[in-house]
Amino acid sequence: xxxxxxxxxxxxxxxxxxxxxxxxxxxxxxxxxxxxxxxxxxxxxxxxxxxxxxxxxxxxxxxxxxxxxxxxxxxxxxxxxxxxxxxxxxxxxxxxxxxxxxxxx
Amino acid sequence: xxxxxxxxxxxxxxxxxxxxxxxxxxxxxxxxxxxxxxxxxxxxxxxxxxxxxxxxxxxxxxxxxxxxxxxxxxxxxxxxxxxxxxxxxxxxxxxxxxxxxxxxxxxxxxxxxxxxxxxxxxxxxxxxxxx
Numbered sequence: 406x407x408x409x410x411x412x413x414x415x416x417x418x419x420x421x422x423x424x425x426x427x428x429x430x431x432x433x434x435x436x437x438x439x440x441x442x443x444x445x446x447x448x449x450x451x452x453x454x455x456x457x458x459x460x461x462x463x464x465x466x467x468x469x470x471x472x473x474x475x476x477x478x479x480x481x482x483x484x485x486x487x488x489x490x491x492x493x494x495x496x497x498x499x500x501x502x503x504x505x506x507x508x509x510x
Numbered sequence: 511x512x513x514x515x516x517x518x519x520x521x522x523x524x525x526x527x528x529x530x531x532x533x534x535x536x537x538x539x540x541x542x543x544x545x546x547x548x549x550x551x552x553x554x555x556x557x558x559x560x561x562x563x564x565x566x567x568x569x570x571x572x573x574x575x576x577x578x579x580x581x582x583x584x585x586x587x588x589x590x591x592x593x594x595x596x597x598x599x600x601x602x603x604x605x606x607x608x609x610x611x612x613x614x615x616x617x618x619x620x621x622x623x624x625x626x627x628x629x630x631x632x633x634x635x636x637x638x639x640x641x
Contacts, residue, residue, distance in 0.1 A: 411617060415514040486516060493518045493595075493615050499564065501522050501613070503544035508526035508534050 410463070411489065414482045417462035422447070423455050427464060430478040438474050521612045528601045531609045532579030535599055551584075559584050571597075585618070594618045 417423055422445065429444065430436055438456070442449040456476055459465040464483065465476045524531060534540045541549035541561070549561040552573065559571035571586030580601050587594040600612040 411516055412514060415516045419514045489516060489617065490518055493617075494520070496564070497518065497520045497613055497615065500544055501520055501611070504534055504611075505522060505524060507540065507543045508530055509524055 410482070411486055413462040414464065414486045417458050417464055418483075418486070420455070420458075422452075423459055426452070426455060426459065427478060430465060430476060435468075435475045435477045438476070441476065516617045517614055518616075519612065519614045521610065523604065524609045524611060525607070526609060527607070528579040528603045528609050531601050531611055532582075535582055535601075536576075536578075553578070553582060559586060561586075 418427075425445065426441060429441065438449065438453060441456070442452040445452060456465060456467070460467060460476075462482060464479055466479050467474050467476050469475075526534075534544065536551055536553040538550050541551065546561040546563040546569075551557065551559045551561075553576045555573055555575060557573040557576070559569075559573060561569050563569055567588050569586050569588050571584045573582070573584045574596070575581060575583040581599065582601075583596065583598040585594055585596050595615050595617045597613065597615050602610045602612075604610055
């Protein structure tokens with residue numbers, strides 16, 4: 406994953422509506438745009454726009470059957486983003502632990 | 511396009527005073543005690559940074575901002591990977607003595623590669639008299 410892709414993932418995750426859509430997709434294999442738009446207080450078009458942002462970040466994939474578009478969750482980008490934060494976080498935990506022993510020890 | 515830079519933030523309170531913490535962040539003999547081996551930083555804007563981190567990876571960087579004993583900010587990147595992040599230390603004196611140290615590491619979404627093209631060789635030049 407390039408830094409730019411990772412940035413798109415974090416950008417996509419920074420919005421509460423999009424996180425809610427992902428959360429709902431995580432509970433079903435696939436959901437149609439209509440089903441997803443049902444549960445939120447915004448227009449179908451607004452939901453479709455959020456789904457496009459998620460799709461650009463590769464967090465959802467869509468398939469079109471006839472007139473219906475169905476969406477499903479893709480977890481790999483979230484796993485990668487979380488892996489970066491976990492790795493960098495634990496690096497700093499270890500470094501700051503050593504720093505504390507050095508200056509306060 | 512909607513992008514947000516990934517950030518990791520940590521904060522610790524130390525008994526040591528701000529000056530002492532600043533020294534630990536910037537003096538070679540102290541840096542090696544916590545950041546990694548062969549650590550060296552020229553703590554002024556444009557100064558070079560080099561360190562071999564705990565996993566044996568060589569990192570290089572360039573200091574963006576140095577305001578002793580309160581703020582130190584640098585870009586750093588691993589030798590082999592194409593990713594750069596910004597690290598910022600904020601040192602705040604606590605009322606009862608001691609220091610609050612906050613570190614944030616932000617992965618740069620827009621690759622600084624364009625900037626690093628000139629920054630890295632320049633930093634090496636700056637480093638040369640010290641080596």
